[in-house]
Amino acid sequence: MKTFKFLFTVAALFATAVAANAQDREAGIFIGTAQYQGDLSEKQITLSETKLGFGILGRYYFNPRVNLKGIINYGWIAGDDKNYGSAADPDPDGRWKRNLNFRSHILELSGQVELNILPFISNSKRYRFAPYVFTGASLYHFNPTTEYNGSKVALQPLGTEGQLLNGQDKRYHRLQGSIPYGFGLKYSLGNFWNIGLELGQRKTFTDYLDDVSGPKYTNYDQLVIQNPVAADLAYRGDEVRPNIPSPEPDNIRGDNTDLDTYIFAGFTITKTIRRFSCTNF
Numbered sequence: 553m554k555t556f557k558f559l560f561t562v563a564a565l566f567a568t569a570v571a572a573n574a575q576d577r578e579a580g581i582f583i584g585t586a587q588y589q590g591d592l593s594e595k596q597i598t599l600s601e602t603k604l605g606f607g608i609l610g611r612y613y614f615n616p617r618v619n620l621k622g623i624i625n626y627g628w629i630a631g632d633d634k635n636y637g638s639a640a641d642p643d644p645d646g647r648w649k650r651n652l653n654f655r656s657h658i659l660e661l662s663g664q665v666e667l668n669i670l671p672f673i674s675n676s677k678r679y680r681f682a683p684y685v686f687t688g689a690s691l692y693h694f695n696p697t698t699e700y701n702g703s704k705v706a707l708q709p710l711g712t713e714g715q716l717l718n719g720q721d722k723r724y725h726r727l728q729g730s731i732p733y734g735f736g737l738k739y740s741l742g743n744f745w746n747i748g749l750e751l752g753q754r755k756t757f758t759d760y761l762d763d764v765s766g767p768k769y770t771n772y773d774q775l776v777i778q779n780p781v782a783a784d785l786a787y788r789g790d791e792v793r794p795n796i797p798s799p800e801p802d803n804i805r806g807d808n809t810d811l812d813t814y815i816f817a818g819f820t821i822t823k824t825i826r827r828f829s830c831t832n833f
Contacts, residue, residue: 576674577825578611578746582623584818591764591806592631592652600635603628605658605816616671616679621686625660625816629694631762634792650805651788654696654707654762658814660754662732664688672738674824680740687733690754695726696763700785707763710782713805714770717778730754730814740824748820759811766806772798 586605587597605627613619630653637648664686672682696707708723715722734752741747759765769787776783787799799805 576611576613576619578609578613578674578822579825580609580746580820580822582607582609582625582750582816582818582820584750584816586625586627586629586658587815587817588629588631588761588812589815590631590759590762590810590812591766592633592654592762594636598635601630601632603630605818607660607816609820609822611666611822616673617668619666619668621662621664621666621688623660623662623664625658625662627658627816628655629658629761629814630655649789649793651792652698652762652764652785653788654698654764656694656696656761658692658694660690660692660730660816662688662690664732666736668738672740674740674746674826675742675744676740680742682738683735684738685733685735686752687731690730690732691727692730692754693727694761696761698763698785700781705781705785707785708760710779710785712763712770712775712782712786713765714775714778716782717770717774724758724760728756728758730756736820744824744826746820746822746824748822749818750820751815751817753813753815756812756814759806759808761812761814764806765808767804767808769799769801769803769805771801 584605585602587602593601605625607623607625609621609623611619611621632653633647633650634653637646665688666684666686668682668684670682671679673679697704698707708726711723732752732754734750736748736750738746738748772783775786789799790796
């Protein structure tokens with residue numbers, strides 16, 4: 553009986569909180585940066601490879617501690633071997649000597665659950681600030697490209713790792729899913745305007761955001777017959793070290809045991825839409 557009373561009390565309090573705040577919705581924008589980590593980057597953030605990211609978002613509050621967020625993000629990611637190492641690197645498979653680079657857009661549609669560590673109620677004096685954590689699911693599109701002979705070239709159609717050899721088509725899909733997770737801060741400025749700061753990483757299920765996975769190079773003689781442009785863009789070390797031979801098939805091209813990730817980080821500005829106001833506390 554005591555357990556039943558306790559559960560009933562908790563349920564009643566939860567239902568009251570939901571009813572009191574079920575009308576709270578937010579709409580606004582995200583402005584910040586996009587970053588990627590993969591075979592053409594380092595683990596730490598590189599300023600020269602940090603690009604613009606922006607989006608539009610909406611929130612629906614079940615109660616002051618739990619809300620849903622829907623967001624559409626757009627940004628750019630990039631990586632370049634020239635930013636790492638030098639010609640003096642003794643490693644024959646060194647980054648600078650590989651000389652690969654890419655740039656891609658990220659168009660993302662994401663649904664997330666935010667858990668506010670402190671209660672958050674817009675326009676409230678007492679609950680105007682809250683740190684939060686979030687996770688959810690995302691659908692995103694990417695398309696790695698590079699510059700070649702003065703033109704932008706999409707890499708996925710070429711099959712730079714031999715995906716089109718022997719009459720097969722094993723090219724990776726450019727529409728993928730990811731799991732977003734991260735943390736942020738919310739603050740109500742008053743008059744139902746809110747600002748926030750957020751950092752979110754995306755766990756992906758592909759190693760091809762940068763068109764590099766490997767682990768080994770495809771046989772150059774086979775690849776050049778299938779597509780000379782694919783062969784040229786599979787290894788570009790000869791552009792920085794002329795007259796060197798193409799890499800052997802057992803040379804390392806990438807690390808397919810460590811999947812790529814991407815990050816959106818920045819500020820949010822939102823306006824709360826409430827059908828009634830009962831928060832002057």
